[in-house]
Amino acid sequence: MSDKYNPYNNFLSVLKRAAQAVGLHENDYAALCYPERELKVSVPVRMDNGSVRIFEGYRVQHSTSRGPAKGGIRFHPDVNIDEVKALAAWMSLKCAVVNIPYGGAKGGVCVDPSTLSAAERERLTRRYTAMILPIIGPEKDIPAPDVGTNAQVMDWIMDTYSMMNGYTIHGVVTGKDPEVGGSVGRTEATGRGVMIVTLEVLRQTGQDPKKVTVAVQGMGNVGCTAAVLLHEKGCRIVAVSDVSGGLRCESGLDIPAIAAYVKKGGLLKDYDAPDVHHISNDELLTGACDILIPAALENQITASVAERLQAKLIIEAANGPTTVEADAVLEKRGIPVFPDILANAGGVVVSYFEWVQNLQELTWEEKDVNDTLKRVMVRAFNEVMEKSKKFSVNYRLAAYAVAVERICTAKKKRGIFP
Numbered sequence: 001m002s003d004k005y006n007p008y009n010n011f012l013s014v015l016k017r018a019a020q021a022v023g024l025h026e027n028d029y030a031a032l033c034y035p036e037r038e039l040k041v042s043v044p045v046r047m048d049n050g051s052v053r054i055f056e057g058y059r060v061q062h063s064t065s066r067g068p069a070k071g072g073i074r075f076h077p078d079v080n081i082d083e084v085k086a087l088a089a090w091m092s093l094k095c096a097v098v099n100i101p102y103g104g105a106k107g108g109v110c111v112d113p114s115t116l117s118a119a120e121r122e123r124l125t126r127r128y129t130a131m132i133l134p135i136i137g138p139e140k141d142i143p144a145p146d147v148g149t150n151a152q153v154m155d156w157i158m159d160t161y162s163m164m165n166g167y168t169i170h171g172v173v174t175g176k177d178p179e180v181g182g183s184v185g186r187t188e189a190t191g192r193g194v195m196i197v198t199l200e201v202l203r204q205t206g207q208d209p210k211k212v213t214v215a216v217q218g219m220g221n222v223g224c225t226a227a228v229l230l231h232e233k234g235c236r237i238v239a240v241s242d243v244s245g246g247l248r249c250e251s252g253l254d255i256p257a258i259a260a261y262v263k264k265g266g267l268l269k270d271y272d273a274p275d276v277h278h279i280s281n282d283e284l285l286t287g288a289c290d291i292l293i294p295a296a297l298e299n300q301i302t303a304s305v306a307e308r309l310q311a312k313l314i315i316e317a318a319n320g321p322t323t324v325e326a327d328a329v330l331e332k333r334g335i336p337v338f339p340d341i342l343a344n345a346g347g348v349v350v351s352y353f354e355w356v357q358n359l360q361e362l363t364w365e366e367k368d369v370n371d372t373l374k375r376v377m378v379r380a381f382n383e384v385m386e387k388s389k390k391f392s393v394n395y396r397l398a399a400y401a402v403a404v405e406r407i408c409t410a411k412k413k414r415g416i417f418p
């Protein structure tokens with residue numbers, strides 16, 4: 001990976017600019033430049049054909065200043081230590097932006113889960129869990145789903161951790177199925193948070209959701225939910241894509257039909273419907289629309305894409321979808337970016353609700369989950385807007401500034417041990 005696309009360098013570069021913008025001294029945020037703990041594991045898995053494969057895995061805890069570490073687990077062939085470090089750092093900031101009492105962590109296994117059978121995926125998950133077990137736990141570090149993992153994987157993590165401790169411990173992981181301690185509304189929470197932020201932007205800029213067009217990159221958990229919910233609010237979703245390619249329809253795509261298709265495992269390159277034409281992911285990112293929602297992976301909006309894209313604003317549903325160079329181009333072009341650590345925080349907010357329910361051994365109604373999520377997201381949105389105005393900085397720097405100030409205050413109050 002070139003330094004330019006190293007997501008940890010992206011994090012460090014924005015951190016420095018945000019700290020300078022709000023006048024923080026280097027000493028105040030120096031510790032945030034380094035993850036507190038990095039664990040690398042080699043995970044042996046017996047494959048269905050009897051052979052043994054070794055997969056590289058990681059768990060990184062970036063900060064625990066504000067509470068237990070919190071962050072997802074990714075199964076993807078591009079997982080590497082710098083990516084996991086960046087994702088862990090963004091989790092620290094994200095939890096601080098929405099002001100929930102967590103630090104940040106992330107884990108990952110370098111694997112293409114689509115090439116594994118369900119039994120192999122289960123064995124990989126259980127062995128990986130056993131190998132990171134010393135550093136996770138409901139009071140220490142609480143994983144959750146990310147790219148390539150889902151509620152079933154979380155259920156296996158909970159079961160493995162529980163079996164190794166001799167009793168059921170729901171709170172070790174969030175994003176589980178509701179039958180085994182998961183919260184209603186968690187699976188949709190990240191996409192719902194993206195919808196809440198998008199509608200708040202439209203409301204505060206006096207725009208009617210029924211008059212805007214939207215393009216969504218990535219039709220996984222986050223992108224698909226965001227597309228479905230925005231479609232329900234009347235937005236015209238003109239383009240969507242997945243790893244195989246994209247679809248475009250000027251009069252608006254039939255999002256419920258496409259959502260049902262991808263949920264059954266269909267690839268968009270094979271999707272067919274009247275007036276729908278196939279486009280590349282580059283065409284998805286640069287095509288005409290009012291709002292662009294990247295909801296796939298890092299580094300999708302490069303400087304070249306930023307020069308050409310036609311969207312009027314960007315809502316980052318993915319983590320780190322915009323490179324530092326692209327950010328500069330977008331700022332010059334006057335295209336606002338509502339950053340990942342704010343826009344996709346809905347998932348960790350409802351993860352927090354799930355953990356609270358687990359610790360208290362009670363369950364919330366879906367309405368309570370969704371209403372409380374909305375309150376938390378809108379409050380965080382307004383705090384970022386105020387910071388942006390106060391320091392005349394873009395929304396990304398403002399969100400970082402809100403977060404870094406909160407983490408640094410916690411660090412200062414706790415002091416340095418010993």
Ligand code: NAD
Nearest residue numbers: 146147148190218219220221222242243296318319344347
């Ligand atoms: P997912 O695995 O459910 O879906 C990923 C989607 O992206 C799939 O549709 C895949 O086909 C598509 N994709 C992959 N590579 C692509 C490419 N090069 N171009 C276009 N599409 C591509 O993952 P997810 O959980 O939806 O996560 C998506 C993003 O949201 C990630 O950046 C993740 O870190 C972030 N995120 C997820 C959550 C969560 O709760 N799941 C929370 C916060 C942030």
